[in-house]
Amino acid sequence: MVIIAQLATSFVAASGFGILFNAPAQRLWQCGTIGMAGWILYYGLVQQGMYVVPATTFAAMLVAVMTQICAKVYKTPIIVFHVSGVIPLVPGGVAYDAMRNFVENDYNTAVQLSAQVMLLAGGIAIGLMFSEVVNQLIKKFPLKQKR
Amino acid sequence: MEKAAAAEKVCMLAGKMMLESGAETHRVEDTMNRIAAAAGLENAQSYATPTGINFSIGAAELSNFMRITKRSMDLHKIAEVNTISRKIVANEITISEAHSMLNRVDRKWPTFPPWMQIVAAGFVSGSFTIMFGGAWADFIPAMLAGGAGYAGMLGFDRFFELRFLAEFFGGFLIGLFAVIFVTIGFGLNLDQMITGAVMPLVPGMHITNAIRDLLAGHLVAGVSKGVEAMLTAFAIGAGVAVVVGFV
Numbered sequence: 001m002v003i004i005a006q007l008a009t010s011f012v013a014a015s016g017f018g019i020l021f022n023a024p025a026q027r028l029w030q031c032g033t034i035g036m037a038g039w040i041l042y043y044g045l046v047q048q049g050m051y052v053v054p055a056t057t058f059a060a061m062l063v064a065v066m067t068q069i070c071a072k073v074y075k076t077p078i079i080v081f082h083v084s085g086v087i088p089l090v091p092g093g094v095a096y097d098a099m100r101n102f103v104e105n106d107y108n109t110a111v112q113l114s115a116q117v118m119l120l121a122g123g124i125a126i127g128l129m130f131s132e133v134v135n136q137l138i139k140k141f142p143l144k145q146k147r
Numbered sequence: 148m149e150k151a152a153a154a155e156k157v158c159m160l161a162g163k164m165m166l167e168s169g170a171e172t173h174r175v176e177d178t179m180n181r182i183a184a185a186a187g188l189e190n191a192q193s194y195a196t197p198t199g200i201n202f203s204i205g206a207a208e209l210s211n212f213m214r215i216t217k218r219s220m221d222l223h224k225i226a227e228v229n230t231i232s233r234k235i236v237a238n239e240i241t242i243s244e245a246h247s248m249l250n251r252v253d254r255k256w257p258t259f260p261p262w263m264q265i266v267a268a269g270f271v272s273g274s275f276t277i278m279f280g281g282a283w284a285d286f287i288p289a290m291l292a293g294g295a296g297y298a299g300m301l302g303f304d305r306f307f308e309l310r311f312l313a314e315f316f317g318g319f320l321i322g323l324f325a326v327i328f329v330t331i332g333f334g335l336n337l338d339q340m341i342t343g344a345v346m347p348l349v350p351g352m353h354i355t356n357a358i359r360d361l362l363a364g365h366l367v368a369g370v371s372k373g374v375e376a377m378l379t380a381f382a383i384g385a386g387v388a389v390v391v392g393f394v
Contacts, residue, residue, distance in 0.1 A: 005277055006277075006278060009273075009275075009278050010278055012270050012387075013270075013274035013278065013346075016267040016268070016270045016271035016274065016347075017267075017271060019263060019264060019267035020220070020264055020267055020268060020271065020297075020347055021169075021221070021222050021224045021256050022220065022221045022222055022224070023222040023223060024222070024223050024226055024257055024258070024261075025258055026236075039278065043278075054226075076226055076229075077174075077203055077229040078223065079170060079225055079333040080222045080226055081173065083222060085353055086352070086355060087351060087352065088275075088278065089182070090247070090351030090355050091351060091354060091355070092346060092349030092352075092380075093275070093279070093342050093349060093351070095349060095350070095354060095376070095377075095380040096349045096353070096380050096383050096384050096387075097342065097384075098380070098384075099380045099383070099384030099385070100150025100356055100384035100385075100388050101384075102381070102384065103384050103385045103388040103392070104388050113201055114228055117176075117354065121354045121355050122358055122360040125358040125359045125362055126189075128359065128363075129359075129362065131354035
């Protein structure tokens with residue numbers, strides 16, 4: 001039941017961000033699906049006891065792979081799927097929390113949260129870059145024989 | 148020579164539109180170089196930062212410069228510019244046709260009207276409250292607060308040309324609504340409700356893009372985007388704290 005709620009809400013959140021960022025209307029459900037897949041992997045890994053930073057990295061890898069496939073299939077720039085797919089993972093909420101703690105004079109919590117923001121964003125960036133590496137490898141060493 | 152001038156114009160317009168729509172700088176530079184190469188300019192140089200573009204068609208030529216003041220997220224525009232640049236590279240359209248097509252795209256209204264964005268922001272807020280472990284009872288209060296905050300930000304942005312103050316106002320409204328809802332017993336958990344409701348405003352994507360730019364070696368773009376994201380998060384946090392901290 002919890003999983004179904006998470007699936008539904010992450011789909012709504014990711015495709016809702018598609019609307020906020022003005023994504024092409026016929027690509028919204030793909031955006032939602034990618035976001036949902038990434039979030040569920042992250043959620044599952046965190047539930048299994050993994051720390052949030054590596055869990056985010058793995059989820060970002062999944063998102064990046066799905067993004068590459070969708071970009072090829074639908075001939076749309078990668079960024080369209082990318083932005084709404086990664087959005088459930090990005091540490092926007094943590095960044096806000098950090099800044100709010102700064103304003104409320106709780107510097108210890110604020111600095112901790114800021115460090116976490118940097119690590120989470122770095123984890124996402126590394127996850128996305130990893131799939132880029134795989135993509136370039138596939139391009140340079142094609143498994144199929146060239147026709 | 149005239150052809151080169153036309154190609155320069157198309158490159159600058161495409162780059163400007165992409166940067167204003169929130170594309171990554173390396174993608175902007177790549178697109179401009181591709182268009183230039185397709186137009187027969189072999190040694191074109193482009194340098195894009197979030198606040199301006201430099202472009203020159205050769206080492207000893209005049210260089211063009213353009214200031215970028217307004218930045219927002221518009222994926223549809225990026226996709227359209229991408230399609231046009233692909234067509235130029237594939238020689239399907241001429242440079243002058245591309246120029247008029249780009250102009251048409253630039254003037255087009257956003258696909259989704261503001262009320263739809265506000266509704267979407269509401270659903271995003273409610274969903275994030277659940278995703279961050281909130282109770283279903285908080286779904287509708289978070290939705291209302293998030294929608295109100297986003298609407299406030301859009302409205303403020305339209306009337307006053309002050310960056311970051313719009314986000315401050317959005318955060319302020321979210322904090323106000325959340326506190327009112329909890330006080331009258333409509334919502335349960337103040338913190339989870341606020342965290343969900345600020346999600347449409349927070350610059351999560353900017354933070355990630357900033358780190359990506361830094362890792363890709365675009366140091367100026369990465370640092371400036373990171374600072375922009377930090378200031379935005381600060382504005383929202385301050386807006387919420389003004390309400391929550393003094394109640």
